[in-house]
Structure formats: C-alpha cells, structure tokens
Amino acid sequence: MLTALLLQVISLAYYTSNMVTALTIGPPLPQLHDLRDVHNDPSFTFGFVKGTANTADFRDSKNPLFQDVWRNIAEEDLSASASAGMERVQEGDYALMLWELFFDINYGHDCRVFLLPARYFPTYTSFAMPRDSPLVPLMNKLILDIASSGLLRKWWLELSFTATDCSAIDTAPIELQTVLTPFLLLGFGVLGSLGILVAERSFCPIRMPVSLKNYKPVPKA
Incomplete structure (x- = not known):
C-alpha cells in the first residue's frame, strides 16, 4: 500500500x-513559409529598407508575385533603416526583407522574431571602375595581399556567430x-x-x- x-x-x-x-513553452509560430504567405496574410505589412536594391528588384521584376507585392507597397511600409525596420518587426504585424547575415549577427539570439527559410534577390557588392583605370592593378594586388595574409579568414571568424535555437518556443x-x-x-x-x-x-x-x-x-x- x-x-x-x-x-x-x-x-x-x-x-x-x-x-x-x-x-x-510559448505560442505557436505563424504559419508563414515564404513571401507569398506574407503577401496573402492581411494581418501582416510587408516592407524593406528604403533606398536599397530591393526597390529595383521588385519594380523591375517579371515575376507576377513580385509585381503584385510592389503594387501593394505604400511609402509608409518602407523603413528608414534596418534597425528601424526590426523595431517595427518586434512590435508585431510587420515583415521586413533584410540581409540574412545582418539579421543573424544582430538578431539571431532574439526569439521574439524568426527568419523565413526562403531567400530572395542575392546581391553582390563590387567596386566599379573604368576598364583602363590605373587603380585596377592596385586593387587586384590589394585583394591578393589581403587573401594571402589571412585577413579574410580572420574577418570571417569575427563575423561568425552562434544563433539561439528558438525551436523550443513552438507549442x-x-x-x-x-x-x-x-x-x-x-x-x-x-x-x-x-x-x-x-x-x-x-x-x-x-x-x-x-x-x-x-x-x-x-x-x-
């Protein structure tokens, strides 16, 4: 007994x-997987940082979804900066298109926000110079010196981060x-x-x- x-x-x-x-544990995450889900959900406002390349990406895209999204974007939906946009995201009912590395480094530990798995518009940054510019060989030599000295690996290690596993917030x-x-x-x-x-x-x-x-x-x- x-x-x-x-x-x-x-x-x-x-x-x-x-x-x-x-x-x-916490409330369930919204059932959002890509840009179409965000666009079709009237409770969310979609936007990106004003003045970035995303403006041309949406405006000049031949994708029907991107064109439809661009026609529904108002001036007040755009954010002045990435930090200001993330503040709107944390307040709720706002989805921001953002550079993934910037989000991971600055907000990867914050479980109040989450990143959709789909990626859009890969953008590469370059220095534009005339073909016969005398700076071309100097820039090439500088890039080779940086690569051979190990600075690229050092910078990559400095940018490395450990994101918080926020999967436990799902009920x-x-x-x-x-x-x-x-x-x-x-x-x-x-x-x-x-x-x-x-x-x-x-x-x-x-x-x-x-x-x-x-x-x-x-x-x-």
Missing part, C-alpha cells in the same frame, strides 16, 4: 510537470505516450505490490489467534 501511494505521488508530479512545460501537443507513462508506472507498481502480497501469503501463512480466556480443558476419560 505504501508503494502504491509513493508511486501515485511520483506519477502525479511527472504528469503535472509535463503539462506545465507544454503550457509554458507541441501532449502525446499519448507522455500521459500514459506515469499510469503504466503506477500499474506496474500495483502489480508488484500484489505479487509481494501473494508471496507473503504463500510463504508466511497468517494464523488466526484464539483467545484462551473462556477455554475449559476437557478431562480425559
């Missing part, structure tokens, strides 16, 4: 801890095996207790005590 009561306390604590954990339903485990433990404990009881009754039979207070011996014939 004591074993059953102890297992009841353990199972109750186990069940309660699982339920409290599931309820305090997961309590599965049957989670709920069933403490009850199985309790059932096995009860069966074990009954087995011990049967063994005690088999090897240690209980004798009925008899009172000798009113016992009168019978004389022998």
Whole structure:
C-alpha cells in the first residue's frame, strides 16, 4: 500500500510537470513559409529598407508575385533603416526583407522574431571602375595581399556567430505516450505490490489467534 501511494505521488508530479512545460513553452509560430504567405496574410505589412536594391528588384521584376507585392507597397511600409525596420518587426504585424547575415549577427539570439527559410534577390557588392583605370592593378594586388595574409579568414571568424535555437518556443501537443507513462508506472507498481502480497501469503501463512480466556480443558476419560 505504501508503494502504491509513493508511486501515485511520483506519477502525479511527472504528469503535472509535463503539462506545465507544454503550457509554458510559448505560442505557436505563424504559419508563414515564404513571401507569398506574407503577401496573402492581411494581418501582416510587408516592407524593406528604403533606398536599397530591393526597390529595383521588385519594380523591375517579371515575376507576377513580385509585381503584385510592389503594387501593394505604400511609402509608409518602407523603413528608414534596418534597425528601424526590426523595431517595427518586434512590435508585431510587420515583415521586413533584410540581409540574412545582418539579421543573424544582430538578431539571431532574439526569439521574439524568426527568419523565413526562403531567400530572395542575392546581391553582390563590387567596386566599379573604368576598364583602363590605373587603380585596377592596385586593387587586384590589394585583394591578393589581403587573401594571402589571412585577413579574410580572420574577418570571417569575427563575423561568425552562434544563433539561439528558438525551436523550443513552438507549442507541441501532449502525446499519448507522455500521459500514459506515469499510469503504466503506477500499474506496474500495483502489480508488484500484489505479487509481494501473494508471496507473503504463500510463504508466511497468517494464523488466526484464539483467545484462551473462556477455554475449559476437557478431562480425559
């Protein structure tokens, strides 16, 4: 009986801890996977940083989705800077198109925001100079010197980061095996207790005590 009561306390604590954990993990993430989901969701406002290459990307794109998105973008939907745009994202109901590396370095640890998996508009930065410019060989030599000295690797290590795993903020339903485990433990404990009881009754039979207070011996014939 004591074993059953102890297992009841353990199972109750186990069940309660699982339920409290599931309820305090956090709200589920929005069901957004790409730009189309953001565009079709009226509760979100889409925008990007004003004056960036994304303006030409959307304006000159032949993609019907990008054209539709561009026609629905208003002036107030654009952000003055990346930091200002991220402030609007943290306030809610705003989706910002941003350089992935900038987001990972500055906001990769913040679980209040998340990054959609799809990538758009890869942009490369270059120095534009005339073909016959005397700066061309100087720039080539400078780039080779930087690469040979290991500065590129040093800069890459400085830009490296460890993003926070925010997958735990997604709510997961309590599965049957989670709920069933403490009850199985309790059932096995009860069966074990009954087995011990049967063994005690088999090897240690209980004798009925008899009172000798009113016992009168019978004389022998």
